[in-house]
Amino acid sequence: MFGLDKKDTSKLIIVACLALLAPFILNPFPTDSALAQFNAGYPDLMQRFVIFGIFAIGFNILFGLTGYLSFGHAAFLGVGSYSAVWMFKLIGMNVIPAIVLSVIVAGLFALLIGFVSLRRSGIYFSILTLAFAQMSFNLAYSVLTPITNGETGLQLTLEDPRILGVSATADGSIPVTNLFGLEMRSTFELALGPWAFQFNAGYYLCALIMLAAFYLAIRIFRSPFGMMLRAVKSNQQRMNYTGLNTRPYTLAAFVISGMYAGLAGGLMASMDPLAGAERMQWTASGEVVLMTILGGAGTLIGPVLGAGFIKYFENIFSKINDNVLHTWFSFLPDGMEDAVVFIIHPFIGKGWHLTLGILFMLVVIFLPGGLVEGGQRIKGWLSRRKAKDGGKAAGETNPAE
Amino acid sequence: MSNFDASRRRVLKTGAIAGAGVALPTIFTASSAAAFTNEPTGGSVTLGFNVPQTGPYADEGADELRAYELAVEHLNGGGDGGMMNTFSSKALQGNGILGKKVEYVTGDTQTKSDAARASAKSMIEKDGAVMITGGSSSGVAIAVQGLCQEAGVIFMAGLTHSNDTTGKDKKANGFRHFFNGYMSGAALAPVLKNLYGTDRVAYHLTADYTWGWTQEESIAAATEALGWQTVNKVRTPLAATDFSSYIAPVLNSGADVLVLNHYGGNMVNSLTNAVQFGLREKVVNGKNFEIVVPLYSRLMAKGAGENVKGIHGSTNWHWTLQDEGSKAFVKSFGTKYGFPPSQAAHTCYVQTLLYADAVERAGSFNPCAVAEALEGFEFDGMGNGPTLYRAEDHQCFKDVLVVRGKENPTSEFDLLEVVEVTPRAQVEYAPDHPMFAGGNLGSCNPGA
Numbered sequence: 001m002f003g004l005d006k007k008d009t010s011k012l013i014i015v016a017c018l019a020l021l022a023p024f025i026l027n028p029f030p031t032d033s034a035l036a037q038f039n040a041g042y043p044d045l046m047q048r049f050v051i052f053g054i055f056a057i058g059f060n061i062l063f064g065l066t067g068y069l070s071f072g073h074a075a076f077l078g079v080g081s082y083s084a085v086w087m088f089k090l091i092g093m094n095v096i097p098a099i100v101l102s103v104i105v106a107g108l109f110a111l112l113i114g115f116v117s118l119r120r121s122g123i124y125f126s127i128l129t130l131a132f133a134q135m136s137f138n139l140a141y142s143v144l145t146p147i148t149n150g151e152t153g154l155q156l157t158l159e160d161p162r163i164l165g166v167s168a169t170a171d172g173s174i175p176v177t178n179l180f181g182l183e184m185r186s187t188f189e190l191a192l193g194p195w196a197f198q199f200n201a202g203y204y205l206c207a208l209i210m211l212a213a214f215y216l217a218i219r220i221f222r223s224p225f226g227m228m229l230r231a232v233k234s235n236q237q238r239m240n241y242t243g244l245n246t247r248p249y250t251l252a253a254f255v256i257s258g259m260y261a262g263l264a265g266g267l268m269a270s271m272d273p274l275a276g277a278e279r280m281q282w283t284a285s286g287e288v289v290l291m292t293i294l295g296g297a298g299t300l301i302g303p304v305l306g307a308g309f310i311k312y313f314e315n316i317f318s319k320i321n322d323n324v325l326h327t328w329f330s331f332l333p334d335g336m337e338d339a340v341v342f343i344i345h346p347f348i349g350k351g352w353h354l355t356l357g358i359l360f361m362l363v364v365i366f367l368p369g370g371l372v373e374g375g376q377r378i379k380g381w382l383s384r385r386k387a388k389d390g391g392k393a394a395g396e397t398n399p400a401e
Numbered sequence: 402m403s404n405f406d407a408s409r410r411r412v413l414k415t416g417a418i419a420g421a422g423v424a425l426p427t428i429f430t431a432s433s434a435a436a437f438t439n440e441p442t443g444g445s446v447t448l449g450f451n452v453p454q455t456g457p458y459a460d461e462g463a464d465e466l467r468a469y470e471l472a473v474e475h476l477n478g479g480g481d482g483g484m485m486n487t488f489s490s491k492a493l494q495g496n497g498i499l500g501k502k503v504e505y506v507t508g509d510t511q512t513k514s515d516a517a518r519a520s521a522k523s524m525i526e527k528d529g530a531v532m533i534t535g536g537s538s539s540g541v542a543i544a545v546q547g548l549c550q551e552a553g554v555i556f557m558a559g560l561t562h563s564n565d566t567t568g569k570d571k572k573a574n575g576f577r578h579f580f581n582g583y584m585s586g587a588a589l590a591p592v593l594k595n596l597y598g599t600d601r602v603a604y605h606l607t608a609d610y611t612w613g614w615t616q617e618e619s620i621a622a623a624t625e626a627l628g629w630q631t632v633n634k635v636r637t638p639l640a641a642t643d644f645s646s647y648i649a650p651v652l653n654s655g656a657d658v659l660v661l662n663h664y665g666g667n668m669v670n671s672l673t674n675a676v677q678f679g680l681r682e683k684v685v686n687g688k689n690f691e692i693v694v695p696l697y698s699r700l701m702a703k704g705a706g707e708n709v710k711g712i713h714g715s716t717n718w719h720w721t722l723q724d725e726g727s728k729a730f731v732k733s734f735g736t737k738y739g740f741p742p743s744q745a746a747h748t749c750y751v752q753t754l755l756y757a758d759a760v761e762r763a764g765s766f767n768p769c770a771v772a773e774a775l776e777g778f779e780f781d782g783m784g785n786g787p788t789l790y791r792a793e794d795h796q797c798f799k800d801v802l803v804v805r806g807k808e809n810p811t812s813e814f815d816l817l818e819v820v821e822v823t824p825r826a827q828v829e830y831a832p833d834h835p836m837f838a839g840g841n842l843g844s845c846n847p848g849a
Binding site for chain 1: 508526540544
């Protein structure tokens with residue numbers, strides 16, 4: 001289907017199903033049960049899952065294929081966000097021009113940074129990109145305040161011109177982002193018994209764009225261009241000795257991945273029209289590296305999983321507090337309840353970094369290929385067992401891409 | 402391609418189409434039956450406490466959270482009632498809000514606009530919070546205030562000192578109890594005049610972001626009105642930890658007063674550097690060199706230790722105040738946690754009570770009704786004397802404290818002494834004051 005082989009098609013379909021049915025998959029617990037704390041099926045988090053998925057897919061095109069580790073990718077995300085918000089301020093609240101501009105601006109910015117940074121490889125490349133990103137962050141934070149509104153972040157106001165829309169709605173508020181009239185924040189709630197599922201217009205727009213981005217990534221991975229990038233990763237020197245100039249290929253990969261980041265930034269601003277400078281900080285750049293490694297660098301589906309994993313911890317675990325713990329363990333005798341809460345306390349709330357760090361270590365130590373490797377091992381184990389049980393020939397395990 | 406694969410694919414495809422079909426109705430719905438966002442329907446109401454639990458302001462955030470928990474306890478009738486007994490409005494009964502038990506959710510802003518908004522959004526979308534409060538940085542407060550305006554819930558700002566929160570970034574759904582940079586300037590100027598005279602040359606070191614700038618602007622304007630000169634304004638990066646390179650030029654500039662527009666860890670480091678350079682022993686222009694820290698807090702004084710002795714600044718509230726409200730609050734906070742509350746804790750506690758009271762008086766959780774109840778509301782007994790929530794910009798007007806680092810602290814909490822309580826009339830300004838101009842409240846948004 002769509003010019004993909006069987007395996008890739010099924011991958012695309014799996015991702016499509018996960019994305020489209022996310023409101024169900026992420027809300028497994030009834031609304032008023034104690035476990036509802038772990039439900040992630042609300043619009044904002046689902047949007048973040050797919051937007052950071054796009055970001056990580058794009059990052060993986062550079063890192064997974066060419067092996068160039070960029071530590072400044074957040075700069076492109078930030079630039080995308082700023083361009084999108086400026087479109088909302090100047091043109092109107094339709095998301096299409098905003099997203100298009102954010103991709104273009106991020107692409108140009110990536111061209112500039114890539115042109116300079118790609119003169120070096122390895123650690124020097126990483127440092128150069130990190131330096132550029134921190135430079136962008138500091139500029140956005142203070143010097144460029146007229147454009148970026150500094151620390152506060154760029155926001156919409158009632159005074160914005162919005163030449164193709166209205167500055168303020170009839171009741172005096174700022175208009176909301178929309179796609180030809182379909183409001184990004186409009187949500188349809190479906191109550192099924194004790195469950196409540198939320199279907200959000202903005203989320204589905206992001207999900208569809210993510211599927212398109214994923215499809216494009218598959219095509220790049222399988223193309224001769226992708227092959228060339230892999231060759232750069234395995235031995236760039238040899239390529240150079242054979243008389244091949246690798247620079248255009250790596251630069252193209254860098255720009256494409258920058259555009260992906262810009263797209264993610266534009267979508268973020270479309271879902272929530274605000275662009276803050278912290279989006280460009282080095283910690284944000286580090287986060288996408290973590291997502292990619294956690295999910296499985298160089299695999300197609302890994303970065304999406306990694307992005308979901310990290311965002312889940314950031315948003316769900318940081319919100320568990322002692323109060324919640326006490327309700328969970330209230331069935332235990334008093335002293336024991338306090339003891340259990342005391343033990344769990346450092347890992348929740350403000351300790352979510354700690355929990356995530358431990359999991360990250362476990363994954364890197366035991367599953368160097370990331371979550372994807374975990375999935376493959378389970379699959380391999382299941383098929384081995386099946387082979388033993390039925391004596392049927394099991395499909396050989398799939399190597400990581 | 403085997404039959405099995407084709408059928409599996411068909412199943413998946415059908416699933417996808419069904420999913421898309423289910424998603425379709427979103428296109429036609431924008432509102433539901435509720436009159437406003439997250440109308441509480443059961444026997445409880447959820448408030449969202451969004452504070453920095455990690456990052457540079459984590460100390461303030463932890464203290465804010467303690468204050469919120471105390472406020473919830475008091476609202477639900479637990480504890481000794483704290484300031485509910487001294488509050489001039491008697492609408493609160495100690496039976497929750499409008500008879501509904503108060504529950505709360507907490508989140509981590511990480512002192513980042515993005516993370517703060519994500520956390521506030523999850524409180525609104527997932528937990529059904531009808532009011533969001535918190536913040537320990539002006540940037541975060543302004544970002545979350547904007548979000549609450551869009552979502553249609555009330556935002557009760559915590560510690561935010563920038564003029565912009567109720568100036569150019571003010572919003573109809575947002576309310577601030579804390580004072581601001583302009584008020585600091587207006588309160589400090591007369592005290593500085595008495596102490597250091599009218600012929601001084603000031604040098605500003607300013608944290609390079611929105612809050613620093615508005616405070617620098619406010620203090621420079623207030624001191625220049627006294628006849629002081631401002632010789633230089635130097636911006637320092639927020640992430641800086643060593644200020645030596647910024648302090649050295651101060652000595653050669655001819656300035657005899659150093660104004661540190663820094664907060665939190667920045668202030669602790671810059672003040673320590675300045676004292677280490679011996680600035681305070683210097684005599685310039687025939688006068689003793691002085692240092693001023695316009696925004697002071699006890700937590701900062703603790704960080705800077707010995708160096709704060711004799712240094713002047715302003716603060717919103719201090720636990721040694723002897724009015725009934727402050728005493729009641731310090732007592733119940735101290736009983737529960739074993740130490741006195743900070744100014745951040747005070748403003749957060751008061752904001753929660755003010756919100757609950759406004760709901761009781763309005764008889765509804767509807768943000769528009771609550772906003773109407775808060776606008777122009779006059780109250781007393783909350784620790785700062787008679788206070789007004791001004792309708793034009795949703796800023797509270799009350800007395801401001803000028804404090805000094807104590808020479809002989811008696812305990813680790815007794816670090817500041819109140820030099821003067823600047824009366825409210827002296828810190829008031831017109832809503833269209835140039836430092837606050839450019840914004841627009843808009844109209845209240847009930848969401849839904």
